[in-house]
Amino acid sequence: MQELVIYGKPTYAGFVREAEIPKPGPKDVLIKVAYTGLNPKDWKFTKNRDQSTAFNVGDDVSGTVEAVGSEVFEYKPGDRVAGFHRMFQPHGTYAEYTVVPASTTFPLPPNISLESGAGLPLSFMTAALALYQYLGVPLPTTVSESARKTPILIWGGATAVGAYALQLAKLSKIGPIITVAGNGIDYVKSLNAADHIIDYRKGDVTQQILAATGSAKIKIAFDAVSGHGSYERITEVLLASGGGHINMVDPPTDPTWKFPETIKFTRTFVSSAYHVSHSFINEEQAHADGEFAYFFYRYLSHLLAEGKFRPHPVEILPDGLNSVVEGVQALYDGKVSAKKLVARIGK
Numbered sequence: 001m002q003e004l005v006i007y008g009k010p011t012y013a014g015f016v017r018e019a020e021i022p023k024p025g026p027k028d029v030l031i032k033v034a035y036t037g038l039n040p041k042d043w044k045f046t047k048n049r050d051q052s053t054a055f056n057v058g059d060d061v062s063g064t065v066e067a068v069g070s071e072v073f074e075y076k077p078g079d080r081v082a083g084f085h086r087m088f089q090p091h092g093t094y095a096e097y098t099v100v101p102a103s104t105t106f107p108l109p110p111n112i113s114l115e116s117g118a119g120l121p122l123s124f125m126t127a128a129l130a131l132y133q134y135l136g137v138p139l140p141t142t143v144s145e146s147a148r149k150t151p152i153l154i155w156g157g158a159t160a161v162g163a164y165a166l167q168l169a170k171l172s173k174i175g176p177i178i179t180v181a182g183n184g185i186d187y188v189k190s191l192n193a194a195d196h197i198i199d200y201r202k203g204d205v206t207q208q209i210l211a212a213t214g215s216a217k218i219k220i221a222f223d224a225v226s227g228h229g230s231y232e233r234i235t236e237v238l239l240a241s242g243g244g245h246i247n248m249v250d251p252p253t254d255p256t257w258k259f260p261e262t263i264k265f266t267r268t269f270v271s272s273a274y275h276v277s278h279s280f281i282n283e284e285q286a287h288a289d290g291e292f293a294y295f296f297y298r299y300l301s302h303l304l305a306e307g308k309f310r311p312h313p314v315e316i317l318p319d320g321l322n323s324v325v326e327g328v329q330a331l332y333d334g335k336v337s338a339k340k341l342v343a344r345i346g347k
Contacts, residue, residue: 003095005054035118058093062117084121109305119340156224158184184338217241
């Protein structure tokens with residue numbers, strides 16, 4: 001089969017090479033790739049690699065099941081699925097075939113295209129883990145009067161992660177929901193999920209947020225951007241409410257930054273979706289996240305089938321694997337807003 005490997009030094013580049021079709025482990029699914037989705041982590045992981053250490057860094061996939069491991073009971077060859085490959089492990093999704101844990105694979109209903117499905121797995125689960133496992137937002141299946149009076153701030157509403165978080169927050173009936181966006185603000189409005197949309201390009205963002213919420217105290221915030229002043233402004237908002245909890249997808253970009261004592265900081269790292277712990281996610285939390293991901297990916301299939309959840313808009317790169325490096329460069333340059341880049345691999 002063909003697979004693409006990428007490196008970032010001295011500039012982003014890559015090459016397609018021949019590789020053996022991988023074999024699924026006992027709890028894995030072998031997927032024939034139709035589309036692969038690009039993510040910002042792709043440039044982050046390859047920026048310090050040279051040609052000798054180039055890597056197939058793709059993790060989002062949609063396609064059909066080719067084979068299953070000996071312990072897999074949910075899927076069979078021919079099933080139409082999407083999935084989240086194990087990050088930083090071989091047999092990534094920038095290839096004609098990929099291996100994905102059965103636990104992070106989910107059925108794609110007929111009303112969802114394969115190209116849209118490729119933009120879901122990593123970003124959706126990042127948003128879901130942040131809201132439900134870390135910020136403690138009630139699940140959509142929970143009836144909670146207090147949730148309806150719990151403001152939440154979601155920074156980066158036009159990003160895929162942020163837009164998915166907005167939709168999930170609305171499903172959970174938490175609110176009011178406040179989000180911050182810029183170039184993709186029209187798309188954020190089209191989601192009809194946020195009660196207040198703040199344009200960071202227009203004046204003092206902190207004051208805009210506080211003015212929008214009035215006397216309501218914002219105690220929880222999700223930072224889907226983690227840079228460009230996001231966590232500093234969120235901290236100001238939380239302090240104005242007497243403190244609170246911020247969850248981020250990346251650590252603060254300023255290594256000297258310290259959150260005030262009244263601000264709780266947690267970080268979502270989506271590989272805990274398949275039980276991987278980190279220095280900031282202990283084994284108990286990683287196990288809990290993996291169990292959550294198992295059922296919530298399957299709940300996503302239901303939401304999609306019922307039309308209760310929208311995939312992020314996609315832009316299909318024009319030349320399959322040969323376009324991926326250009327797409328990764330665009331992500332690095334910050335030129336992608338309110339859309340997911342996907343590449344068609346299968347014919």
